[in-house]
Amino acid sequence: MTLFGNEFLLNELLPTLNKGLWISLMLIVPSAVLGFLAGVFLGVIRVFGTRRTRWAGDAYTAIFRGVPLAIQLMLIYFGLPNLGISLDPYPAAVCSFTLCSAAYHSEYIRGSLLAIRQGQMKAALALGFNTPQAALWIIVPQAARLALPGCGNEIIYLIKYSSLAYLVTCMELTGQGKLLAALYFRFTEVFLGVGLYYLTLVTLTGWLLRRLEQKLRIPGFGLEV
């Protein structure tokens, strides 16, 4: 087989991509967790907040969903130093992915918060919960379950858009692949390999998300399949 010479595969491609994969994971996992938490927070203030926080939340979402991620990332990395905030490539990328991901998560969370029947809030308030407590213990746990498929999808997207990090010289999977491909002039093998790595990551994540959905499933709640 000429496509993947054994030597190139074992000595160059796999070690390089594994190094990239590690950086990719370091980007994806914190961005997914922080992005989801920030998205829940953002979704909650967009539904339960005061008029001002709702407005701020909506404006934030409009901006971060409206501007291409590559532009956001470069603004954070190359633009912020003008304001005296210099971030290294890695924190800049995590920061950018988290901010963007939060905006998308907040859309799913907001939609599912609105889908929770009014009566749930009324019943909680009638028991003496204050509004933040009712949101935290009654509304959000239900809404998070409803939002899970959407938020899971967002995490799948995140895995793929994490490949933009090489734009700010954070050399993750795609960045490592590009370097290697240019060095050896073997674009087909390298990018096939990179593609397979992403495919595997996405497949595994999809499987984990389905497991999580099953684990959180409640009889008769939400979409019973």
Add this chain to the structure above:
Amino acid sequence: MMETPVLCIENITLTLGGRKILDQVCLDIQRGELKVLIGPSGAGKSSLLQCINHLVRPDSGIIRLEGEKLDAANTRALCSFRTHVGMIFQDFNLFDHLSAEENVAIALRKVRGFPRRAALDRALEELGRVGLARYAALYPAQLSGGQKQRVAIARALAMDPKVILLDEPTSALDPELVGEVLAVIRELAKAGMTMLMATHQMDFARALANEILFMEHGVIVERGTPEELLRPDAVTRTRDFCAKLVV
């Protein structure tokens, strides 16, 4: 000298969308009394009950619990007031993501600060009181309407309320399930629980109510004992209304 009423409502007025929904409603309830609120659909019964614990904010009026005036602008005072005033809804409003037991326990834990174990023990005890101890682990979607409403009652009772407001607790139920819920409420009445209940169950009202309040267009137009309002020779709006219900 009269005892201080458990609940005293003075001149509650509510306007929604430019319409008067409640107009200067007054009533009070002594300890251990069961008062029944009847009236046609749209009369304002649900609105009145929800105004009492400020789930709907009235435009004006005074609400007193054991003589103490509710200051609804003070969130802490309002929450504390609500823990003392149980509320049963027509459509149950059990928390869909929690088992029966957790439905009863959650407010004990998060509002009253019980440790988890103690809250669940207390929840089981309350479920036992409404005959549902065996169903503790089931989720709302796995319970019948009658069972859901009994869980809702257990959930309210767990907070040791001074008074319970019931908004047509049996009207969302299939006829064969009404009896089990009324039986629980009857037991509560006999045990001396103070209650204000909107209902169309006239036999129940006749047998147990200390007073019937007939409401129409946001006003209580008649009030009296079941005997006064419903005896065969009474010429009252209440009797008219009930005659139509029976058909």
